[in-house]
Amino acid sequence: MALPDAADVQVEVARFEAELARAASPREAQAARDRFLGRRNSVVASWMQTIASAPPEQKKQIGRLANELKQAVEERWRRYAAGAEAAARPAGAVDVTLPGRARPLGHRHPLTVVRDQMEEIFSRMGFALVEGPEVEDEWHCFDALNMPAEHPARDMQDTLYLASPVAGDAGAPGDRRTLLRTHTSAMQIRYMLAHTPPIRIVVPGRVYRRDDLDLTHTPAFSQIEGLVVGEGISLADLKGTLAAFARDMFGTGSRLRLRPSFFPYTEPSAEVDISCWKCDGAGCAMCKRTGWIEILGCGMVHPAVFEAVGYDPERYTGFAWGIGIERVAILRYQVEDIRLFYENDLRFLEQFPH
Amino acid sequence: MRLLVSWLKDFVDVPGSADEIAGTLGLRGFEVAGIEPAGPGDAVIDVEVTANRPDCLSVIGLAREIATAYGLPLRTPAADPDAAIALAAAPAGGADRVQVIDEDAALCPRYAAAVAEVIPVATPAWMAGRLQAAGIRPISAIVDLTNYVNVELGQPMHAFDLARLAGGTIRIRRARPGETIRTLDGVARTLEADMLVIADADRAQAIAGVMGGADSEVTGSTREVVFESACFDPASVRRTSRRLQLKTEASIRFERGSDPGAPVMALRRAIALMQQMCAGRLSGPIVDRYPSPRERRRLRLRRARVKLLLGATPPDAEIVRILEGLGLEVAAAGGGWDVAAPTFRVDLLREADLIEEVGRHYGLDRIEPTFPPAMTPTPPPDPRIARDRLVRRLLTAAGLSEAVSFGFIEARAAAAFAPDGGPDAVSIANPLSAKFDTLRASLVPGLVDALAHNRRHGLRDVRLFEIGARFAASGETRGVAVAWTGNAGSEHWSGGGRDVDFFDVKGLVEQICAALGAEIRCVPAATPFLVAGQTAAILGPQGQAIGLLGVVAPAAADRRGLPRQDRVVVGELNLDALDAIGVPAADRTRPLPRHPAVVRDLSIIVPDALPAATIRGTMQAAAADLKAPLAGTALFDRYQGQGVPEASVSLSIRLTFQAPDRTLTDAEVQQSVEQILAALVREHGAVRR
Structure with missing residues (x-):
């Protein structure tokens, strides 16, 4: 055997540490210790033996190295043993890796998750959260929103009418509700009648349409309506508000595009596209290669609507919008079939936050 | 509206590809559904025209938009025979070949007609091609040229076979009660008295603005035709079209509002095309019944108002260029402009429209976004929103997931889960499907169906809740319902798994009510869809109906597709009613007790039919006379079996005594316990264990 030198001490100590680290049980650790410190056939013992055959001028040096190694290994072993003792199970110890005892947490519905997020964003922007009734009358749902009796939106194929009227709030006489609201915009009217500007509200809620149930349509869905009314409110403010919302909801890089459109209760009216948050406008499957995703309809409140609620349209201007919550949820969670939102399959629901 | 690009170019020399034109239209308010190639160098742009723009259901209408967008001149129809869109000279003189009597100028403000001898020719290929591109099937030269004018100028036209019009007369009148007509599609239709018809001396020959009649249809043997070019009341056409369920190229335009200024021009265009095709010869003057010509609408546009509404200041020159490009007459007047809107723009009614x-x-994109300053502090949210969030938190924390179902259900389901058989159910007058024909009076049936869905897909433990609107003739209320089947807790290595029962759901009900500060009690109740003896009505302090709780009857579960052997526990609360009885938490805290409480356990045997609430009541009544004030009672064990007589139950009750002003002595506590026991013995024959 070659005579050990100073570097060998470091090598052997490192080897001992590695063996201890690999030891899966106290027995294996003890065996490793014995391989280094045992009376026979151990590393330290073999170094001691080489003293006998070493040249006289080196005997002292080897003896010193062997001692150094012995002390270093003993020191490592003490440390290891102290740690192992701490890790040993005292009486009454439990297996902390066993599962805890708790009822599993339930999950919010994805439509609630999206709605909560939008409510939170608009609350922060100073919007009051308001809710309204789902059964409505023709005046609040249509007439007051500049949709006179012959308007196509009032055709039987769009609106679900009740076979018999339902009593309205607090059973006020004459308050007969005859249809399921087709949009949350009906609440614009109720709120404006009860308040004076300035107004800044969002109205989340369920709306109904006479639509068949298929991949992309449901006879009921949810919206968040927004309404801002005051003096000097402009379309620029509408853009600024929705742009701030889009950055919060869809990412700080979101851009907005307004395309003129038509709604009876806004003038001017626009459809709003948001730059695709998946491809950032480059064009992908989600945005049908256009780079834009249509997200909502909006516009400046039509003066006829202000007249219907007794506001002076010369003095007040305002804007309104309606966002489909299902639409946002479908895009955000990449849901292929809108019906999944209404099947209430736990395997689906459990994928959403608590 | 299917717009053929080469046809568009008759009106405006627009450069660029169909894609670019489509993009321009899209940003001007005309959504493009698609672009299809149509022969070499040509394409069809499928434009979605919004309901307020009937003028753009025509090539000229969209051409005007394109011309304005690109700042190009628009070629308008002209009497010059060499013009791109040539009009025939209006022939004057000669006797009318057809007598036109407009009996209803309200529903037919204008009716123009002209008679022509037909020369049998085939429709030229270019015209047939353009019609096909526009989605219209070519039929015969005369019919095709009327359709061509409709697509080109947006003025629907019709041609009658003059020989088939009795008395050579056209009479515009309301239908007679029960009057019938066989329309061009071969369907016999019965008309209603307020529908407008085009009749001859005897009977209806067309449904005004909707469809012509088969009897006066132009055929191969037609010698002379009457061209009709009219303006009908939009509401009347809409009503008629809707009631007959008959939607046509004509009705779509008329019901949105057609241009009262267009009928004669369209007729002259049709005559020019007829002459160009050698398809006929005019045989009389143009008849024009237009008793009260429609004035162009005059509007004022204020510069300051443009800035206020848009939040931007387009230069004056650009405002004028845009409005003039769209066919408006614009004259500067202090602070803005006086504007006259052309008659084809039925949508321009007020300043905001301009x-x-x-x-x-x-360009809406050129408007710089701003954020509206808040002028007032934000009012608090609707209290229902915070309440619903709290309930949702409680229930998700308790392991239930949130369901959302439609507001309506099938009548059968509604009836099966109606507390009183459901005479009160509100049904939908015009449901699209029987599955959704009744408004839900309760959230329970929707949840039971959701449970059934999950069980069908192999899930065993299903816990769902829903917060939503319920409907009855008396009004709309919001409720929360829970439905629970399977394990009461979760599978755990320490055991303890058991099936859900009545008290798991009652616990949820109690927690929700406690969180909303509402005091409730349960009383036994009976309802067809819940198991008898395991059903409770939830009442408020004054007996107000708050909700229902119980185990679903196997027969009811079975009807909704749930396995009969499943135990399903449901509960429903009227959240609005809870709000009404809820007491907000006190704003002031009580000082902590300064003297210790004394706890004594009492075990008694009582008949097992005795409600726990009655025992509680007896103890509380007895507490009034006690030396040691009773601070609380808690039932901590209930046992039946060995050592307890038949039909009896052993109850262990923990009594807590506490006085605010002193430490209670053993003697007074002992005496109080004896008094309570005495009351239980007296009232219920209780036996101390």
Whole structure:
């Protein structure tokens, strides 16, 4: 055997540490210790033996190295043993890796998750959260929103009418509700009648349409309506508000595009596209290669609507919008079939936050 | 509206590809559904025209938009025979070949007609091609040229076989009660008295603005035709079209509002085309019944208002260019402009409409966004929103997931889960499907169906809740319902798994009510869809109906597709009613007790039919006379079996005594316990264990 030198001490100590680290049980650790410190056939013992055959001028040096190694290994072993003792199970110890005892947490519905997020964003922007009734009358749902009796939106194929009227709030006489609201915009009217500007509200809620149930349509869905009314409110403010919302909801890089459109209760009216948050406008499957995703309809409140609620349209201007919550949820969670939102399959629901 | 690009170019020399034109239209308010190639160098742009723009259901209408967008001149129809869109000279003189009597100028403000001898020719290929591109099937030269004019100028036209019109007369009148007509599609239709018809001396020959009649249809043997070019009341056409369920190229345009200024021009265009095709010869003057010509609408546009509404200041020159490009007459007048809107723009009714036109062509993208300053503090949210969030938190924390179902259900389901058989159910007058024909009076049936869905897909433990509107003739209320089947807790290595029962759901009900500060009690109740003896009505302090709780009857579960052997526990609360009885938490805290409480356990045997609430009541009544004030009672064990007589139950009750002002002595506590026991013995024959 070659005579050990100073570097060998470091090598052997490192080897001992590695063996201890690999030891899966106290027995294996003890065996490793014995391989280094045992009376026979151990590393330290073999170094001691080489003293006998070493040249006289080196005997002292080897003896010193062997001692150094012995002390270093003993020191490592003490440390290891102290740690192992701490890790040993005292009486009454439990297996902390066993599962805890708790009822599993339930999950919010994805439509609630999206709605909560939008409510939170608009609350922060100073919007009051308001809710309204789902059964409505023709005046609040249509007439007051500049949709006179012959308007196509009032055709039987769009609106679900009740076979018999339902009593309205607090059973006020004459308050007969005859249809399921087709949009949350009906609440614009109720709120404006009860308040004076300035107004800044969002109205989340369920709306109904006479639509068949298929991949992309449901006879009921949810919206968040927004309404801002005051003096000097402009379309620029509408853009600024929705742009701030889009950055919060869809990412700080979101851009907005307004395309003129038509709604009876806004003038001017626009459809709003948001730059695709998946491809950032480059064009992908989600945005049908256009780079834009249509997200909502909006516009400046039509003066006829202000007249219907007794506001002076010369003095007040305002804007309104309606966002489909299902639409946002479908895009955000990449849901292929809108019906999944209404099947209430736990395997689906459990994928959403608590 | 299917717009053929080469046809568009008759009106405006627009450069660029169909894609670019489509993009321009899209940003001006005309959504493009698709672009299809149509022969070499040509394409069809499928434009979605919004309901307010009937003028753009025509090539000329969209051409005007394109011309304005690109700042190009628009070629308008002209009497010059060499013009791109040539009009025939209006022939004057000669006797009318057809007598036109407009009996209803309200529903038919204008009716123009002209008679022509037919020369049998085939429709030229270019015209047939353009019609096909526009989605219209070519039929015969005369019919095709009327359709061509409709697509080109947006004025629907019709041609009658003059020989088939009795008395050579056209009479515009309301239908007679029960009057019938066989329309061009071969369907016999019965008309209603307020529908407008085009009749001859005897009977209806067309449904005004909707469809012509088969009897006066132009055929191969037609010698002379009457061209009709009219303006009908939009509401009347809409009503008629809807009631007959008959939607046509004509009705779509008329019901949105056609241009009262167009009928004669369209007729002259049709005559020019007829002459160009050698398809006929005019045989009389143009008859024009237009008793009260429609004035162009005059509107004022204020510069300051443009700035206020748009939040941008387009230059004056651009405002004028846009409005003039769209066919408006514009004259500067202090602070703005006086504007006359052409008769084809039925949508321009007030200043805001003009501002929209400016914004549309100025470009909404050029408006710099701003954020509206808040002028007042934000009012608090609707209290229902915070309440619903709290309930949702409680229930998700308790392991239930949130369901959302439609507001309506099938009548059968509604009836099966109606507390009183459901005479009160509100049904939908015009349901699209029997599955959704009744408004839900309860959230329970929707949840039971959701449970059934999950069980069908192999899930065993299903816990769902829903917060939503319920409907009855008395009004709309919001409720929360829970439905629970399977394990009461979760599978755990320490055991303890058991099936859900009545008290798991009652616990949820109690927690929700406690969180909303509402005091409730349960009383036994009976309802067809819940198991007898395991059903409770939830009442408020004054007996107000708050909700229902119980185990679903196997028969009811089975009807909704749930396995009969499943135990399903449901509960439902009227959240609005809970709000009414809820007491907000006190704003002031009580000082902590300064003297210790004394706890004594009492075990008694009582008949097992005795409600726990009655025992509680007896103890509380007895507490009034006690030396040691009773601070609380808690039932901590209930046992039946060995050592307890038949039909009896052993109850262990923990009594807590506490006085605010002193430490209770053993003696007074002992005496109080004896008094309570005495009351239980007296009232219920209780036996101390």
